[in-house]
Amino acid sequence: xxxxxxxxxxxxxxxxPELRTTETGMAITKFGMAMSRSFKSQNGESREEAxxxxxxxxxxxxEVIAKFFSKGKPILVEGRLRLDQWESPNGERRSRxxxxxxNFQFVGSRSEEAxxxxxxxxxxxxxxxxxxPAAREKxxxxxxxxxxxxxxxxxxxxx
Numbered sequence: 001x002x003x004x005x006x007x008x009x010x011x012x013x014x015x016x017p018e019l020r021t022t023e024t025g026m027a028i029t030k031f032g033m034a035m036s037r038s039f040k041s042q043n044g045e046s047r048e049e050a051x052x053x054x055x056x057x058x059x060x061x062x063e064v065i066a067k068f069f070s071k072g073k074p075i076l077v078e079g080r081l082r083l084d085q086w087e088s089p090n091g092e093r094r095s096r097x098x099x100x101x102x103n104f105q106f107v108g109s110r111s112e113e114a115x116x117x118x119x120x121x122x123x124x125x126x127x128x129x130x131x132x133p134a135a136r137e138k139x140x141x142x143x144x145x146x147x148x149x150x151x152x153x154x155x156x157x158x159x
Contacts, residue, residue, distance in 0.1 A: 005080040007099055010107060011035035013073050014052060019066035029062035031055055031069070033077065055079070057101035065104065074107040 014032035021027055036050045055077055057065055069075060079101045088094050 006078070007081055008076070008078050009033060009035055009053060009099065010074065010076040011053075013069055013071050013075060016071050017066045017069055019062065027059060027062040027066075029057045029066045031057075031065065033075065054096070054098040055101050056082075056098060057104070061101060061104060065101075068106070076105040076107050077101055078103040 011033040014034045017029045017031040019027060019029045031054075033053050033055055034050050035053070036048055038046060038048050041047050065075075077099060079099045081097060082100050083095060083097055085093065085095045
């Protein structure tokens with residue numbers, strides 16, 4: 001049976017990342033993300049719907065996320081879905097669908113971070129990949145950041 005389990009999400013962190021270390025020294029960071037979408041209801045009203053997702057990251061990526069991200073910061077996450085199932089203390093079967101992070105990207109730029117700090121209620125996202133200089137050093141300063149094309153892609157759409 002063929003299967004494919006891949007998700008790509010871009011949103012804002014709903015809480016500060018929680019960094020923990022296992023007995024073997026493996027870093028684990030847990031954080032929440034919120035993604036929203038705007039749409040018109042059947043009666044023509046503009047509505048907004050938010051989706052909340054828990055994310056687990058491991059290893060070096062977990063350490064970088066814990067160091068450079070905080071509540072409200074935008075992030076792009078690529079990973080896979082995992083279903084956790086357990087029994088609650090009162091005997092009920094519980095389950096939760098979450099994302100296991102396999103890759104992530106910084107979203108936005110340094111100038112946007114300064115703007116967000118000045119007006120924290122306003123969150124902006126940009127399709128460009130531009131980690132802060134300290135992150136580039138931690139991730140291997142000799143590697144260059146690979147920017148996402150920022151050209152107008154509407155010309156490539158055939159409709």
